[in-house]
Amino acid sequence: MSDPKTFFLDEEEIPFEEGQTIIQAALSAGKFIPHLCYHPEFKPHGSCKLCTVRIDSRTVTTEDGQSVKIPGRAAASCTTPAQEGQHVESEVPEILDLRRTLVQMLLVEGNHYCPSCEKSGKCMLQGLAYDLGVMDPHFPQYFSKREVDASHPDILLDFNRCILCELCVRASAEVDKKNVFALSGRGNTKHLICNSESGKLGDTNMAATDKAADVCPVGVILHKRHGFEVPYGQRRFDIAPISDNPVQYAPVKEQV
Amino acid sequence: MNAPLPKRKLKVATTSLAGCFGCHMSFLDIDERILDLVELVEFDRSPITDIKHCSPDCDIGIIEGGVCNAENVHVLHEFRKNCKILIAMGACAINGGLPAQRNSLDIRDILAAVYAQPGRGVHIPNDPEIPLLLNEVHPLHEVVRIDYFLPGCPPSGDAIWKFLTDLLAGRTPTLGHGLIHYD
Numbered sequence: 001m002s003d004p005k006t007f008f009l010d011e012e013e014i015p016f017e018e019g020q021t022i023i024q025a026a027l028s029a030g031k032f033i034p035h036l037c038y039h040p041e042f043k044p045h046g047s048c049k050l051c052t053v054r055i056d057s058r059t060v061t062t063e064d065g066q067s068v069k070i071p072g073r074a075a076a077s078c079t080t081p082a083q084e085g086q087h088v089e090s091e092v093p094e095i096l097d098l099r100r101t102l103v104q105m106l107l108v109e110g111n112h113y114c115p116s117c118e119k120s121g122k123c124m125l126q127g128l129a130y131d132l133g134v135m136d137p138h139f140p141q142y143f144s145k146r147e148v149d150a151s152h153p154d155i156l157l158d159f160n161r162c163i164l165c166e167l168c169v170r171a172s173a174e175v176d177k178k179n180v181f182a183l184s185g186r187g188n189t190k191h192l193i194c195n196s197e198s199g200k201l202g203d204t205n206m207a208a209t210d211k212a213a214d215v216c217p218v219g220v221i222l223h224k225r226h227g228f229e230v231p232y233g234q235r236r237f238d239i240a241p242i243s244d245n246p247v248q249y250a251p252v253k254e255q256v
Numbered sequence: 257m258n259a260p261l262p263k264r265k266l267k268v269a270t271t272s273l274a275g276c277f278g279c280h281m282s283f284l285d286i287d288e289r290i291l292d293l294v295e296l297v298e299f300d301r302s303p304i305t306d307i308k309h310c311s312p313d314c315d316i317g318i319i320e321g322g323v324c325n326a327e328n329v330h331v332l333h334e335f336r337k338n339c340k341i342l343i344a345m346g347a348c349a350i351n352g353g354l355p356a357q358r359n360s361l362d363i364r365d366i367l368a369a370v371y372a373q374p375g376r377g378v379h380i381p382n383d384p385e386i387p388l389l390l391n392e393v394h395p396l397h398e399v400v401r402i403d404y405f406l407p408g409c410p411p412s413g414d415a416i417w418k419f420l421t422d423l424l425a426g427r428t429p430t431l432g433h434g435l436i437h438y439d
Contacts, residue, residue, distance in 0.1 A: 093334055113357060114438035115347055115409035121439070132434050136344070136405035140398050145360045232439070241433045 007086040014082075022077035022088055025050050028159050032243040033090050034099055036106075036217050037165035038078040042174065045166055046079040050099055050128065053077045054089040074098075100132045108139045111146065111160035112218075118227035119219030121235025125163060127242030149194070151202030154224050161219045162192050168221055172212035180206045192220070263345025265295075266315040266424065269339060270302040273328040274355045274393055275302070275321025278410045279346040283318075296424055310338035316423070317342045320410075322352040323394045327387035336400040340421070344396045345416075347438060356393040363391055389408040404429060408437045 004015045009026055016025035021044060023033050036133040036142040037048040074095075077088070089095060106112075107126060114120045166182060169192075172180040180201070184193045196203035206212065213221055232238065280303060288295065310317070317339030323329055336342055340365045347353040358366055367380045367389075381430060396402050406419050406429070415435040422429040 007278065017385065107351070111357070111360075111363060113347070113351070116354065116357075117439075126438060129438070130433065133430065133432075133436065135407055135431070135436070136402070137395065141351055141356070143352075143356070143392060162404045238434075 001134075005084045007084065007088060009088045010091050011087075011162050016082040022053060022080050022082050022086075022215075025082045026077070026090075032245075033077050034122055034131070034243075035078060035137075036128070036163060037167065039167055039170075039215060042167065042170045044076075044078040045170070046076045047068050048102070048163070048165055049076055050102055051077040052095060052098060052254045053080075054092070054095060055080070056087050057089060062117060099128075100134055101138070103129045103132055103134055104136075104138045107134070108137045108141050109144065110142075110162060111144065117161065118222050119161070119216075121230065121232070121237055123219055123237075124217035124242065127237045130237060131241050131243050132232050134136065146191070149201050150224075151198075151200040152204075152206065152224075153202070154199060154208035155193075155206065155213055156222045156224050157192075158220055158222065159192060159199050163218055164190060167215040167217065167218060168192070168212045171215045172206070172210065175211035176206075178210065178212070179207055180204045180212060267300045267311060267313060268297045268302070268316045268318065269300040269310045269314045269335060270304070270318040271320070271331055271335065271423035272303070273319060273321035273331060273349070273396075274324035275346060275353075277320070279320035279349075279408075282408075282413055283416050286417045288412065289417055293420065299353045310334055313420050314339040315341065317361050318345050319343065319349055319396060320345050322348045322355060323390065323396065323399050325354050325387040325389050329390075329399060332396060332399055338358045341403045342396075342400065343406055343419075343423075344402045344403045345406045346411060347407065350405050350407055351395050352393045353409065356395075359392045363389055396429050411435075411437070 002146050002148050005018065006013045006015050007022070007025070008014070009031055012031070014025050014029045014031065023035060023038060024040070026033050027040070033051050033053065035048065035051040037045040038051060052074050054072050058070045058072070060070060062068055072087070077090070103125065107129065112125070114126060117123065120126060146159040148159065166183060169181045169183065172178050179195055182193055182195060183190055185191055193199060194201045194204055208223060213223065270280065284290070299305045300314050301307045317335040317338055319332065319335060319342065323332060344350050348355060352359070371380045372379045404423070406416065408415055411419070413437065415431055415437070418431060420430040
């Protein structure tokens with residue numbers, strides 16, 4: 001039997017199996033790479049770009065003896081297969097700055113008011129922003145005008161917080177086989193819609209026990225009558241930063 | 257031998273714009289550490305002193321709340337003009353916060369719904385003493401340059417203490433896990 005294959009993540013050797021992506025191998029080895037649209041149970045989507053890493057940067061010596069770093073290519077680690085001997089940079093200032101900017105752009109694009117959000121304390125966008133030390137939005141607020149859909153008896157939809165990760169779209173289509181959700185429009189008019197004639201969630205066959213009801217990484221899909229159950233100070237990211245639990249990376253299953 | 261120069265106390269001004277004074281209340285949660293703080297700073301314009309306008313040589317301005325009316329804009333410009341360093345404290349100062357949730361609604365509809373409904377009064381208040389509301393609530397950095405941001409709703413007393421002591425010691429303020437909060 002041959003030795004297990006390995007690559008290097010921030011100079012640390014990480015084992016991987018043939019066919020695993022960089023993020024899969026890293027998370028299995030207990031190394032956290034920030035992500036929002038990636039979920040271990042679904043096909044990679046590669047859209048949020050939070051998991052971007054730099055691959056195979058080189059240092060070359062010029063004719064006058066100076067060392068010059070030639071940056072490798074930037075790639076989403078959720079869609080890039082791990083390869084033997086690869087050198088991957090993740091927790092480096094340049095990549096962290098890029099992730100910080102992405103998070104800031106997401107925070108100003110939607111209406112993310114954490115103090116009044118039921119998901120606060122276990123929201124992945126919030127957890128990543130804490131971890132990256134995002135102290136300011138940097139950009140002007142977009143103040144987008146979006147709706148709330150309370151038509152379903154058990155589930156509330158607050159589109160103000162949608163980051164278009166399509167996890168609910170994938171869960172509803174692949175696991176629940178219901179196709180309740182889809183994205184519609186292009187560019188900054190892109191938005192999440194429900195597949196019913198009225199466009200309301202209450203007129204779909206969605207159930208609170210569906211996979212799609214529990215995959216939202218932010219506070220769009222919420223179980224009614226279960227908001228703010230865990231007190232301030234005892235919530236997931238009050239207790240430990242998001243990067244401390246690389247194995248429990250998936251959005252937490254709601255206790256319904 | 258020269259005696260060391262006496263350390264000048266830094267002048268700190270604070271105010272609440274479209275805020276709830278929760279951040280100021282949280283500021284008082286630094287408890288007895290305020291005695292250490294007043295060794296290093298003196299308060300200028302602030303609800304603590306009731307001084308009405310900033311001295312022209314303030315070192316640090318701390319502002320709670322976003323900008324929701326014309327008076328807020330004037331006060332914010334007064335702070336920017338007179339303070340070397342301006343800090344946006346709390347969720348409302350940083351992204352508009354709770355007051356900004358009216359931004360998706362028409363201001364006339366809101367005023368009519370609150371003041372001109374049967375049983376709630378007959379007309380929208382229009383006394384010239386009342387500052388004019390802006391169409392939208394805005395975070396501070398959309399109006400003036402802000403040097404530092406201290407998130408939280410409110411930031412805890414410990415977070416405010418860590419932030420200010422970092423700043424007074426000449427370090428870039430950082431909060432880290434447990435102190436950085438958006439709620």
